[in-house]
Amino acid sequence: MILYIIKNAFRCIGRSRGRNILIGIIVLAIALSACLGLSIRQAAENAKKETLEGMSVTATISFDRQSMMGNMLNEGENDEPPSFDRDAFSQMMGEASGLTLEEYKAYAEAPSVSGFYYTMSASLNGSDAFLPVTSDTPEEGSAADAPNGFSQGFGGKGGGRGQMMMGAQSDFSVEGVSSEEAMTAFMQGTASITRGENFDPLSDELNCIISEELATFNGLSVGDTVVLTNPNNEEELFTLAVVGIYNDTSANSDSFSMMGATSTDPANKIYMAYPALNGIIEVTAQNAATLTDENTGREYTTDIKSTLSATYSFKDLDSYYSFEEEVRELGLDDSYTVSSSDLESFEARMVPLNTLSQMAGYFLIVILIIGAIILIVLNIFNVRERKYEIGVLTAMGMKKGKVAAQFLTEIFAVTLAAVLLGAIIGGTVSVPVTNALLEGQVAQQTNRSDRIEESFGRGPGSGSITAPEGNAIPDDTGRERPQGGFKNLGAAAVDYITEIDSAMNITVVLQMLGIALLLTLISGAASMLFVMRYDPLKILANRD
């Protein structure tokens, strides 16, 4: 029964080629546009999925200073502007000592956490025989002390160094790691030990690894010892054994040395085990004395201030999202925030593709609406043109429902053929078209970022990384990204997705079939309405 309706439908398609070719061309144009739109959206989804699959999501817990500042803002009375309670804020910041290692460890017990490591960062000074790498203009009398012809820069003999309490920077950034996993640059392959070996992260022995630049600058090799001093008390000396020398390919010391802070220069970064660094911090705390600054009159202690940061890793993004809820349940108060630099980096990379995907979505909706309207109109004309045929078929005893089904089959067959052809052509051209559009989006995004950089007096793509000392962690590209409120707006720092390999897949094909079905039903519904309304007697009487 159904077979003859299909057979009849195909016979009618064949006998009305001109009209069906016209409908087919229109549907083909719609299908091609829809295919491109869907392919772009699918490409964005694929890229997102692939990036997320290859990305280890990590998170940190940090003090939410911005939120606290908001809390300290008093509402003004009688049209007075809101005032900020600076004293209360300073007191609160002083009390906010950060989370302890025990607290960090307690949050690591959250079910969503798959990995956990922590680092302690501290700034120490060098000694006469161990100087930091710097490219500053040498001070008088100090350049001669620099080995291998390097300029000495900061410090020199005597008391130039060790003015931490006065706001001066120290020589070295020392990072104590709880495990090798915490050495992210090494884990991501941007840094590697070139000589010697790594220290035991669980050992409290004073072993360390130093950069090749630092080793060359000081003429050090594996097995040598270096002496670090407490910046607040030069009498406190700590002798570290150099067990390895590393090379960090991602490190670019130019921007750091320009700031005049040698400890922020990646070349002056020293890695050691957490227990060993913690031991140094504890010793300085035990020997700490309270002194008064001659200039400001403020009191300060001579112990070394350290920063403890913990990183939690998750197997997927969903685990990361559930982590915040879990740590809140475990007792983390609202003055701390959970954030992920990986996620921020990922979102930044996805900006052009997401924008393109969004535009493709709007384009798709417009195309489908216009397409549906055109098809409805065409099908209404088609049905009116074939009014006589409908009258004859119903007069012959064919039920109106079957006549409508035949018309629907015709529309579906033409639409499906055009959509499949559109999908084939669209699938072929989707990758180059998407890449061309994506290139435009990336260029637009880069230009925008460059304009912002220029507005702030920086060169295009300068990056403007201004992370606080010891508070920068590498993102998945190996670059160090600032934490705690500093955002890098420079386009050069964001590794945008600029190219996609494939956009077409079975999902797009199924979506295209869905579109064919949708267009058929929408345009067919109008036809069916007309078919059901027609009275064969009137049609044939008018004909006669």
Added chain:
Amino acid sequence: MAILSLKNICFSYGITPVLENLSYDFEKGKMYCITGRSGAGKTTLLSLLSGLAAPTEGDILYNGDSIKKIDKYRLRSKYIGVIFQSFNLITKFTALENVTLSMDIAGIKGKDKKARALELLAEVGLDEDECNRRVLQLSGGQQQRVAIARALSCKPEIILADEPTGNLDTETQREIMEIFRSLAKKGKCVILVSHSPQVAEMCDETYALLRHSKKK
């Protein structure tokens, strides 16, 4: 027993009465002519008999049962073969396709459908070449033959024909009437609607449609 009976049929278009109190009986094996002047309601009566329209009053009985109880589409596709005045063929189809489509609509199954359609078309005087031509490429007489073959394709007991000889030359008229005559001889009930006295002469019975119908 009458295969088709009209019982006090009335029909009106709005407030204008067209047919009033018609009571006719039609039997198998006979050829009937419904005649009358233009506007007398001949075609309207044919529409009522084929179920394309429903009487405003009265009833039509098919084999003693009211046709109200029979599905109108089933009535037209299986029990009554209708030949329209302007043939009403699907113009983009061939003669053969028009006949096989009618068989499909009637639900006739079997592999020999095409052979049966060709046979029917041959019976009404069309050769295979003419059968495979689109109907627009056929003459009026040939189209009429295709319409007859199509009406016969579902093996109906009743054949209704509206002005079957209206636009045909004398020779073709005679041939077409011969076909109807042979169908009546084969036991079909043939009802022709015509204003032609020649057609009426060739029929077994004639009903003249006036304001009140009369039997000749």
